[in-house]
Amino acid sequence: MEGVAVHPKAGAHETHPELSFVRKYIFSTDHKVIGIQYMITSLLFLLSGFTMMLLMRWQLAYPGHVLPIIGRFLPDTMAPGGVMLPEFYNQLGAMHGTIMVFLGVVPLGVSAFGNFVLPLQIGAKDMAFPFLNMLSYWIFLVGGILMLSSFAMPGGAAQSGWTSYSPLADLAPPGQTMWLIAMTFIITSSLFGAINFITTTMNMRAKGMTWMRLPFFVWCQFVTAILLVLAFPVLQGGAILQLMDRVAKANFFIPANLIFGGVPVEQPGGGNPLLWQHLFWFLAHPEVYVLLLPEFGIVAEVLANGTRKPLFGFKELVISLCSIGVLSFIVWAHHMFLSGMRTDVTKFFTVTTMLISIPSVMVLTCFLLSLRGGSIHFTTPMLFAIAFLPLFGIGGLTGLPLGFTPTDIYLHDTLYVIGHFHYVVVTGSLIALFAGIYYWFPKMFGRRMNVFWGKVHFWVSVIAMNGIFFPMLIQGMAGVLRRQYDPTAQVHNLPSLGLNKVMTWSAILLAVAQIPFILNFFISLFKGEKSTDNPWNATTLDMAACPSPPPHGNFAGDLTVHRGPYEYSVPGHKTDWSPQHVPEDQLTGRMQQQPAQQE
Amino acid sequence: MTPDQLYGWWLPARASTYAADLDRQLDVFHVAMGLIFVCWGAFMIYCLIRYRARPGVPAVYSHTGIVKSMIPDGIVLAFELFMIFVIGLPVWAHVMETFPEEKKANVAAVIAQQFAWNIHYPGPDGLFGRRDIKLISSGNPIGLDDADPAAKDDLVSVNQFHVPLGKPTLVYLSSMDVIHSFNVPAFRTKQDATPGMRVRIWFEPIMTGTFEIACAQLCGLGHYRMRGDVIVHTQEEFDAWLAKKQAEKAEL
Amino acid sequence: MSSYSTPWILESSDEPTSTGVPHGKLGMWVFLASEVMLFGSLISSYIVLRLGSPLFIVPSHEMLSVPVAFVNTLVLIVSSVTMVLALASIQQDNPKGMIWYLAATIACGLIFLTVKCWEYPHKWHEGITISSGLYGSFYFTMTGLHGIHVLGGVLFNLYILVRGLKGHWSPRRCERVEYAGIYWHFVDLVWVVLFPLLYLL
Known part of the structure; x- marks a missing residue:
């Protein structure tokens, strides 16, 4: 009778506080430690993806010039004499996209903040399956390391774009096989994570935490997890088929009579390359919302807290969120308007694409209207959350002419597309993630980050980001195409080439702007000002109901939730925040003059 | 221009x-x-x-x-x-x-490959000759079968797409190896060329001149230099060019 | 297991849950939802190419050895029945019955896999290989992936059986027997879809 039956169930956390260092910080099953592990890891991946982008940007601004600093260290298969080869450029392009999406922004938004914050916000002691949670992190890490190490494969890393279109990817060097295997790990990891998030949200809410009392962040994570569960396996299916094509010479994406490099391929063929695109985008469009929805949640938390008033239209936000979730499954083929699909299919997808823009507009409208009537405190996270509104707005608006078939004919595959989705993912998602880091840092580590350097980080980053992405929109209108190793090779690129230097130097400025952030992060970790238990005077359980940092098991005793998530400035209450778990009678009283809020 | x-x-x-x-x-x-x-x-x-x-x-x-x-x-x-x-x-x-009628249009096939645009003109008979990938060689980039009568008057050019002004050009677009995308920015024309598929596109130039063809879909390490030109002639110039090319072919 | 224990992958805790459904059961169903999408993507790819590709050549019924596959299908269906009986036995506090039925389920799973191991080289000799054509590509990929799932199910059942031999399960504590059952039924269901798609149509 060994094993599970004899273990004390609920008391397991409290009865064994003495853990070895390894069990506590490395192979931990505590959702908070896993969340922080995910955060550090994905920030490192973001940095590596960013470095790849800097190399590419240098090549674009100064084609054929020696890469500064790094160039000398690169082997001849990548950059002989320090000058980048086209193969290496394509590898960097594919890996930049893959790393930023699958190893950077998604793990940071979903796994890092989701793991750390979600159980705290619903009043749970941990995730539903802590062991699975730990497994998810380690599988993710293995996948990420495999992905990075594929640069060492013969022929280099995957080089067919992060979209890995067949048949190019079917016939590419072995790095692509590594890409597919690494993707399998990453997919498995996010599947485990998503199962955990869904079960935890449904099953482990504190007493009184009804669905409409869940903070918007939890809603966002919940919908995201559903998208992950339903969309990722389809890419997994596609990856299996592509892997079979590559390894076992199957025929799925190989059309008949294919000739590659002057030699007919071995297989008889008969497959269809468009099938891969359908399978890929069936994942990758919901994936765009996976990149975005958790960040909506972060912005909602920070906005409500920074304006000291309830969010505008909580119900509409939830309805919009769910509509986005549903609609995101029927818009995928708008990435394929010019692939040769039947044109009646394109019409269907144009209409659905326009439809999905409505709930997104609705979310943004609610956020904007939330500012009205507030008492806006310009704290560091709040600055990032405010910047999210107009900049994500640009990202959303530039999506309109792309989702619209006639205008997409010209803009498809130009830098306009790149500008559009970088406005969404960088000035949208990444900025919101920075807001989240500044917002939850005191809760994670019990210390505050430096305000001055936080604001320096904010202003320089925002200016630099616009300096990178706005010229892309202009170049896109001039017809400059994406994924070009040497932009001088095509005549129609030449007039707007000067903008490449603007973008490259802005990218370098963005790199410089991260130095205060990194230093601020690590110095504050050890030397930052001690934080109070509720660092932002917030109402949600993660901030209000547990100490900073929360102990193993999170909460002392069981919580009962009495009200909705964003009850700020309630008339008749003593403080301008009314935590979800505090009974009404302890809150009523004359509103006291608030001490000046810490920034 | x-x-x-x-x-x-x-x-x-x-x-x-x-x-x-x-x-x-x-x-x-x-x-x-x-x-x-x-x-x-x-x-x-x-x-x-x-x-x-x-x-x-x-x-x-x-x-x-x-x-x-x-x-x-x-x-x-x-x-x-x-x-x-x-x-x-x-x-x-x-x-x-809405595609122009073949009889009233200038018809050509564009066959993309890494990293070039092959243009296949059907010639006066308006019929494309048979192609076979086994016949592909450096002198015959698209594998045109000369035994086929329809192929006798066919012309092939690489990266130089000659079209006449004043009538629409109908293009049959395909690819031999990977996915490419036929993009003429000045015409606002763009369409993927997917292997295994043969799709139609059309355009009607309104001025003579040379307009760049770029490849818009990542197709490998030479993607950036996969370019060509659409050369728009007046009808007379175009006819003269066709006649000259036919004569050159007959000499061989 | 070390002294410090957290609930294992599908461990159910006795704490009441918000929905009343145990964590493990909910997690299992969410997992199966993703599995449906995985097989769904392969099956819809199969249907699309089968209807759309002129080069999709379906081999004759003789080459496919339909009767063998039919018997195999019956074996799996029988195993589903024994799985139901195994769960019913333990719920009625009959551990011995559960062990026998579970053993029968595992045996059926192993028979299925053995027959597959016979079928693969047989097909290969008939000229149906992964690269011979679209049918072969789909046949080996889809049945292979399903075979891995069957193997996973057999191992899951084996784990339940070993625990059962140690007298671990009781009517109050038999959730994981149920989860193994849910998974096993799903694996059978996938085969019931694959069999007509690959062999009969």
Whole structure:
């Protein structure tokens, strides 16, 4: 009778506080430690993806010039004499996209903040399956390391774009096989994570935490997890088929009579390359919302807290969120308007694409209207959350002419597309993630980050980001195409080439702007000002109901939730925040003059 | 027109019949986007100044509802539906679904490969000769079967696409190896060339000159240098070019 | 297991849950939802190419050895029945019955896999290989992936059986027997879809 039956169930956390260092910080099953592990890891991946982008940007601004600093260290298969080869450029392009999406922004938004914050916000002691949670992190890490190490494969890393279109990817060097295997790990990891998030949200809410009392962040994570569960396996299916094509010479994406490099391929063929695109985008469009929805949640938390008033239209936000979730499954083929699909299919997808823009507009409208009537405190996270509104707005608006078939004919595959989705993912998602880091840092580590350097980080980053992405929109209108190793090779690129230097130097400025952030992060970790238990005077359980940092098991005793998530400035209450778990009678009283809020 | 006049910092010169239609939609969109953005931005800046935290002024506690936020959504939805059904779909149908009759058009096939555009002209008989991948060699890039009578008068050129002015050109687009995308920025033409598929596109130039063909879909390490030119001649020049090429072929 | 224990992958805790459904059961169903999408993507790819590709050549019924596959299908269906009986036995506090039925389920799973191991080289000799054509590509990929799932199910059942031999399960504590059952039924169901798609149509 060994094993599970004899273990004390609920008391397991409290009865064994003495853990070895390894069990506590490395192979931990505590959702908070896993969340922080995910955060550090994905920030490192973001940095590596960013470095790849800097190399590419240098090549674009100064084609054929020696890469500064790094160039000398690169082997001849990548950059002989320090000058980048086209193969290496394509590898960097594919890996930049893959790393930023699958190893950077998604793990940071979903796994890092989701793991750390979600159980705290619903009043749970941990995730539903802590062991699975730990497994998810380690599988993710293995996948990420495999992905990075594929640069060492013969022929280099995957080089067919992060979209890995067949048949190019079917016939590419072995790095692509590594890409597919690494993707399998990453997919498995996010599947485990998503199962955990869904079960935890449904099953482990504190007493009184009804669905409409869940903070918007939890809603966002919940919908995201559903998208992950339903969309990722389809890419997994596609990856299996592509892997079979590559390894076992199957025929799925190989059309008949294919000739590659002057030699007919071995297989008889008969497959269809468009099938891969359908399978890929069936994942990758919901994936765009996976990149975005958790960040909506972060912005909602920070906005409500920074304006000291309830969010505008909580119900509409939830309805919009769910509509986005549903609609995101029927818009995928708008990435394929010019692939040769039947044109009646394109019409269907144009209409659905326009439809999905409505709930997104609705979310943004609610956020904007939330500012009205507030008492806006310009704290560091709040600055990032405010910047999210107009900049994500640009990202959303530039999506309109792309989702619209006639205008997409010209803009498809130009830098306009790149500008559009970088406005969404960088000035949208990444900025919101920075807001989240500044917002939850005191809760994670019990210390505050430096305000001055936080604001320096904010202003320089925002200016630099616009300096990178706005010229892309202009170049896109001039017809400059994406994924070009040497932009001088095509005549129609030449007039707007000067903008490449603007973008490259802005990218370098963005790199410089991260130095205060990194230093601020690590110095504050050890030397930052001690934080109070509720660092932002917030109402949600993660901030209000547990100490900073929360102990193993999170909460002392069981919580009962009495009200909705964003009850700020309630008339008749003593403080301008009314935590979800505090009974009404302890809150009523004359509103006291608030001490000046810490920034 | 010289390249300097054709290409600039914004949309290239309009060198085909439907370029103006497509550009007008881009303009409408960008004006509307600008308007929405300015309204949003103005409202946001107003709020940030008007509702900044001041001592003694609490925030307004309210859970107001659905109707107000629906107004901008409704406007955007109406705008989008108008754009799709009234303006967009007719143009899409014109560009992508309404093809010129083969008899009245100049017909050619574009066969993409890494990293070149092969142009296959059917010649006076209007029939494309049979192709076989086994016949591909450096002198015969598309594997044209000379035994086929229809192939006798066919012409093949690489990266130089000659078309006449004054009538539409119908193109059969395909690829031999990986996916490419046939993009002529000055014509606003773009279509993927997918192996295993043969799709039709068309354009009608409105000026003579040389217009760049670029590959818009990542097709390998030479993607960036996969370029060609559409050379638009007057009908007389085009006929003279055809005759000259036919004579050259007959000599061989 | 070390002294410090957290609930294992599908461990159910006795704490009441918000929905009343145990964590493990909910997690299992969410997992199966993703599995449906995985097989769904492969099956819809199969249907699309089968209807759309002129080079999709379906081999004759003789080459496919339909009767063998039919018997195999019956074996799996029988195993589903024994799985139901196994769960019913333990719920009625009959551990011995559960062990026998579970053993029968595992045996059926192993028979299925053995027959597959016979079928693969047989097909290969008939000229149906992964690269011979679209049918072969789909046949080996889809049945292979399903075979891995069957193997996973057999291992899961084996774990339940070993625990059962140690007298671990009781009517109050038999959730994981149920989860193994849910998974096993799903694996059978996938085969019931694959069999007509690959062999009969």
